[in-house]
Amino acid sequence: MDTLNKKARIVPYHHPAAGWGALKAVAVNLIKEKVAGGNYRTLLRQNQPDGFDCPGCAWPDRQHASTFEFCENGVKAVAAEATTKRVTPEFFARHTVAELMAQSDYELEQHGRLTDPMVYDAASDRYVPIAWEGAFELIARHLKGLEDPGQAAFYTSGRTGNEAAFLYQLMVRMYGTNNFPDCSNMCHEATSRGLPGTVGIGKGTVTLDDFEHADTLLIFGQNPATNHPRMMGELRECARRGAAIVSINPLRERGLERFADPQSPLEMLTMSGTRIATTFVQPRVGGDFALIKGVAKRVLELDDAARAAGAERVLDMDFILAHTAGFEAFAADLRAQAWAPLERESGLSREAIENLAAIYVAGKRVIATWGMGLTQHKNSVAAIQMLSNLMMMRGNIGREGAGLCPVRGHSNVQGNRTVGIEDKPTPAFLDRLGRVFDFDPPRAHGYDVVETIEAMEDGRVKVLIGLGGNFAMATPDTPRTWEALRRCALSVHITTKLNRSHLVHGREALILPTLGRTEIDIRGGVAQGVTVEDSMSMVHVSYGMNKPASPNLMSETAIVARMAHATLGSAKVDWLYYADDYASIRDAIEAVCEGFENYNRRIAQPGGFHLRVASREREWKTTSGKANFIVARIETDTPINWARQRHGDDVMVLMTTRSHDQYNTTIYALDDRYRGVFGQRRVLFINPADLARMGLRAGERVDIFTVWDDEVERRADGFLLVEYDIPPGCLGAYYPETNPLVPLDSVGDVSNTPTSKSIPVILRRSRVAATGAA
Incomplete structure (x- = not known):
């Protein structure tokens, strides 16, 4: 349960969105993160042609130029990255992993930026420093020691730029697998x-x-x-x-x-x-x-x-x-x-x-x-x-x-997929990749997120490498996922800040700190830019402005290149050359990926360029050569209807959602201003008629139980009931707190996406004393 928070309250919000509330939130975040004056001024360069791209959402910029435009959540993302707070080797010396596990996700976020590569020491239950070279040697030893390349999985977050993502997929396919679970598997x-x-x-x-x-x-x-x-x-x-x-x-x-x-x-x-x-x-x-x-x-x-x-x-x-x-x-x-x-x-x-x-x-x-x-x-x-x-x-x-x-979530989730982060790659893409780099890419489909968890669970995947993200908290069926992660021989996370995934780890584990998008990335004596593709297929370049949080950080691109060099050698691909010149990576992307002709020249113009989408021009790349009307009938044999047949009107349907002060699994603060929630997160939005029907009252606490057919108890306890304008029979609550309620095998047809927006649940009055969230 969460600890008591005396500031927890429910105050309905009646003002327009944004306005003075947004400006106040911006000021509070800059103060809370102790953003230095120079880094504060960085905001003026956000989403500007000579500045950096917002590391938050994938909404495009109008002309990516001239106008002073940033949003409240963009400021939160930048402030969190530009914070002066640091997680040093001395921090890890003071805290065991067990002690850190007792902290909330919000508390973990507040410790600040990671400064040095760390390796897990089982004897002390602490992370201890490791040299970069030693970290890459450990990764290479594990990858080379696997019986089959398919025993490793390579996760990707949508914050990763095109250059790092392209090198990552090239390395993994040259290693011999298409196991690319990524954040897109769980959202779009x-x-x-x-x-x-x-x-x-x-x-x-x-x-x-x-x-x-x-x-x-x-x-x-x-x-x-x-x-x-x-x-x-x-x-x-x-x-x-x-x-x-x-x-x-x-x-x-x-x-x-x-x-x-x-x-x-x-x-x-x-x-x-x-x-x-x-x-x-x-x-x-x-x-x-x-x-x-x-x-x-x-x-x-x-x-x-x-x-x-x-x-x-x-x-x-x-x-x-x-x-x-x-x-x-x-x-x-x-x-x-x-x-x-x-x-x-x-x-x-x-x-x-x-x-x-x-x-x-x-x-x-x-x-x-x-x-x-x-x-x-x-x-x-x-x-x-x-x-x-x-x-x-x-x-x-x-x-x-x-x-x-x-409308995609993270800033480059679409770009990652475009440059090859895909567990089901097309034969045409693999043909071009193999031709350009003179190898035979693996053709079998790899594991997505749900399949990766299942494979870790039964020992088919022994190594998980995460390029960003928070795998342990973003995924469904939390206790089951955590147990699967702990069965790995090695877990590696490339990241800017501490999160839960670093604490739910394999028998051996690495935390590799990386530069943020706001930070200057100098390679070969030249400032490097990274490119992203937004939700509307605009591709543009981004240059960091701030001094790196630590002199011992590497960019994502450099980390991937060094992993590849240590694991595969550089006889066929000169990984270290790519690490020192991101323009050369873009040349490789141009050679492999459709639509990137004159890549480096086109991103040099303000706003970058639009990556052609054939259907926008009424060109249909389907088997029929036309846009296809697809017949689909209403399904009645669904988990929701099955649950109602067993439990009647007691069954409610839960949808998970974000609060205003979070981005994906990153918890910036404990408020959800527009929904009137302050200082807490364990709340459950419910229709007043349902409260009356079940004999409950707003302000009471309930425990939530999933109705599923595998006899596994899935529960989340101590949620405050909040009256809200939501249809009868429906509930809303925040993730990741409610991810334990999502069964791993409750997935979308075809997509295999966890059904986090339609979970059949029943409520029971909680025996836990009323508490806030911290």
Whole structure:
């Protein structure tokens, strides 16, 4: 349980998002992290052409130039990296791993930047210093000693730049495996697996310029005021010129109600804001697929009515006939679909679905954007493909001001996948990689995150190397995952700060500290830049501005190169040459990856360049050569329905979410301002009607139990009940605190993504005394 926090309170928030609250939070974070004056001024260079790219979210920058623009969460990320607090060898000498395990994730984050490579000493239960050369020798000894390359897995975080990611995948494939579990497996994998079947590529079809022309925006499963605050500026401009903005989310998020731009003197002085969403649609948790299919059915009904009346067609038949395949089968399935299951599974009335369809068909240029609220369910691939179907019905793909817009999380999660971090690589990519580097890459598919945990569990994976991230806390079924990690012979984490994954380790373990993106990276006497690809396929270069936190840090790129040199030697690839000249890595990326022609020249221009997305230009890289309508039927044999058959109305559906003061598993502070939560994290958002039905009251504490069929008790204890605007039968709570409730084998169809947004649970009044979170 969390320790008592006297500042814990629930105070509903009634102000616009951002505004003075955001500015106060910025000041508090700079003070708390003890950011020095020089590093504070670094913020003025954030997202500037001669500065560094925000290490936070993947929302693009408008022209990546001139304007002074940064967001509250971007400041938190930069402040956390630019902090003057240090985790030195002396720190580890004072603390055993067991002692550090007793600290919360927030407390671990607050210790500051790692300064030196460390190796675990089992005799003392402490990390002790190790020379870089010794660390690479230890890694090489383990990798060379495995019976099969598939006994090692190589995790990647979305903060990793293109250069390090490309070298990493090259090293691993030359070593002999495609075991690339990565953060995308746990967030937007449904997008990456769903869109290629419909439009031919797993990326969005819009750029930031399209938002200037859109008249309608459908925002599925997103809380941009917290997760992508710079997106709010675009939404504000859309709202001010009259675009219809629809929030489709079980939680009614305050950030999408009103927004006060901190750079608007009028809104700041008058304490006012701009209304953002014109409509809120709140499907039940997991009801998105049924809702989208219901909207598509209604669009077809409206088209049938228009044809019967001799009026203008609702469907864009020119687009459908010229660019798509499978429409007749899709239309037949919609006509055969009864309304009752659509209402039951979506949790919405037919009238509400028809109202959303009316908004959609009134739009001439529609953008559909989504986050993890759409991607972490059993049927997420089907939901995304149904959304693609809906957009194709009216030609809203490949049109100015319209298109598909998945919003990725970390700043380079999309770029990592583009340059080869992929457990299921295409034969074409492997052919080019092998041809350029004169070797035969492994062809068998590797392990994703869930498969890696299972393989560690049964001894098939003995070494885990993590390039960033916090594997132990980001993954599902926490006790099971931790036990699997502890069975490894070696765990290695390349990281900037201490986190839980360094404490849940293999029999041998290394912590390798790396430069942050804000820091100057000098190699061969030259400042090196790293490149990233944002959510809208813009690629640009980033140069650090701050002095490194320690003289004993290496960049991610240099660490990967040194690992490869120690493990594989440099007879075939001169790894150390690449480590000293990142431009040479970009030349290699250009030779292997499509669309990177003249890479180094193109990133030299302000804003970088747009990586071509064929579907944006209505070129369909599918087997049919067309954009495909895909038929999908409503599933009723689901874990949720199975649980309800056994436990009736006691079963609730839990969705995990971030607080405002966290980014992925990084906990910056203990507040969730827009949801009115302060000084605590073990809270459970619940509909007031459910409280009354179960005889519970807001302010009581409950224990949460997963309903699953494997007889394993999964529980999370001591959660404070908070009344919230969420559909009956649904719950919301923060991760990673609720990750223990997600069964490892509860995954999305096709994507194999943990279903963290649809967990069947029951509640029991807690016997634990009321406590806050620390």
